Amino acid sequence: MVAAPLPIYATRHWYCAALSRELRSGRPLARRILGRDLALLRSRSGSVHALAAVCPHRGANLAEGRFDGDTLECPYHGWRFGLDGRCRLVPSLGPGGRIPRDARVPAFPVEESQGLVWLWLSEDGPPKTPAPRHAWMDGYRRMPGVRLYPASALDAFEITLDAAHLAFVHRGSLGRLAPELPDFEIQHAEDGQSFSAVVRLSGEKPIEQPSLIRRLSRPTPWRELRAHCDLSGVAVSALRSDGRLDTAFALITPAAERTCWFFGGIAQETTPAWPVRLLSEWIGRRLLREDQRMLGRLLGREHGEFEQPLSVRSDRPALAFRGLYARALRAEGKAPA
Numbered sequence: 001m002v003a004a005p006l007p008i009y010a011t012r013h014w015y016c017a018a019l020s021r022e023l024r025s026g027r028p029l030a031r032r033i034l035g036r037d038l039a040l041l042r043s044r045s046g047s048v049h050a051l052a053a054v055c056p057h058r059g060a061n062l063a064e065g066r067f068d069g070d071t072l073e074c075p076y077h078g079w080r081f082g083l084d085g086r087c088r089l090v091p092s093l094g095p096g097g098r099i100p101r102d103a104r105v106p107a108f109p110v111e112e113s114q115g116l117v118w119l120w121l122s123e124d125g126p127p128k129t130p131a132p133r134h135a136w137m138d139g140y141r142r143m144p145g146v147r148l149y150p151a152s153a154l155d156a157f158e159i160t161l162d163a164a165h166l167a168f169v170h171r172g173s174l175g176r177l178a179p180e181l182p183d184f185e186i187q188h189a190e191d192g193q194s195f196s197a198v199v200r201l202s203g204e205k206p207i208e209q210p211s212l213i214r215r216l217s218r219p220t221p222w223r224e225l226r227a228h229c230d231l232s233g234v235a236v237s238a239l240r241s242d243g244r245l246d247t248a249f250a251l252i253t254p255a256a257e258r259t260c261w262f263f264g265g266i267a268q269e270t271t272p273a274w275p276v277r278l279l280s281e282w283i284g285r286r287l288l289r290e291d292q293r294m295l296g297r298l299l300g301r302e303h304g305e306f307e308q309p310l311s312v313r314s315d316r317p318a319l320a321f322r323g324l325y326a327r328a329l330r331a332e333g334k335a336p337a
C-alpha cells in the first residue's frame, strides 16, 4: 500500500472518484486513487465521504469492513471509525476504554454532482473551488460506465485526444477510415486551466464518420468537432449540420502509476432508437477494449522515451495536454511528468 499521493501526478484539483450509483448506503466502495487506498462511503443520510482505508492499528483495509451508515468497522480487530475519520471504539478496551489520540484516518473532501462523486486529495489545504460542473453532463441520456485501465492516466488522456489512432487501433470495429486528418486549432481558455482542439469541417478534408455507425444511424454530417480538455478529462463533441450536438466524454483519474480509472459515457440531445443505442453502446465498449489493449502494450515508458517523444501535426491536441499538465505540476513544485 502506498501512503502518499503519487508525486508524478497533479493533486491540486478535483478528481472524479466514482459514479453516484456505485455508492450505496451500508457498503463501502474500495478504490485506489493517486496511489491511495480509500473507502468511499454513503452515509445513512445520503451524504458521501472518503476515508483513507489503511487502518492505523495494523494496516487492514477498512474498505473491506462493515459500514452501518455512520461508523466503519475495521475487519481485523473491529475498531470503529466515524465519518470524520476519528476512531470511536476499540472493542478490546471495552466500552469506556481510552482511545489513543492518533487513532484516526484522514478524511478527504468529497462533493457529489451530476451523478458523479468528486474527490479532493491534495494535502496542500482544502479546495478553493467547488467540484467541476460540465454543461455537457446536464444533457446526458446515458449513464457513464467505469473501468480500470492498465495505463497511466497521462497515456489515457493522450489516446482520448488522438484522432490519428482511429484508423489503425479501431480498424476492427470502425472499418476503413481515411488516415489523413485535418488540422486541429488549439484554443486555450483564459484561465489557462483547459483548452479545446477544434476542427471545422467545411468540406475539403472532412473527418469521416465511422462506417458502421454511419450505416446504423444515418446521421446528418458533422460540421465541427471539438475536444475539450481540462485536468479532469476530455469531452469530444460533434456538432451536426442540423445543430444537434453529440458528446462522448472520459473523466480520467490516476489509480496508481500505471493504472487509471476511466469514467466514460455519451451525452446526446436526443435519444436514438433502441437498436441504434444498443449497437452504439456495444461499439463503444469494443472501442474501449481496443484502446485498453493498445495502452497496455506501450513500451515507450519502460524505455524512457515518453519524455521526448517524436510528434507530428496530428499530435497537437496531445501536446497541448502535456503543456497543460506540465504547468499544473510546476504550480505544485513538481518536476514535469
Ligand code: FES
Pocket: 055, 056, 057, 058, 059, 060, 074, 075, 076, 077, 078, 079
Ligand atoms: S488492523 Fe484495524 S483494528 Fe486492528
Ligand SMILES: [Fe+2]
Pocket: 159, 165, 166, 169, 170, 287, 291
Ligand atoms: Fe481509441
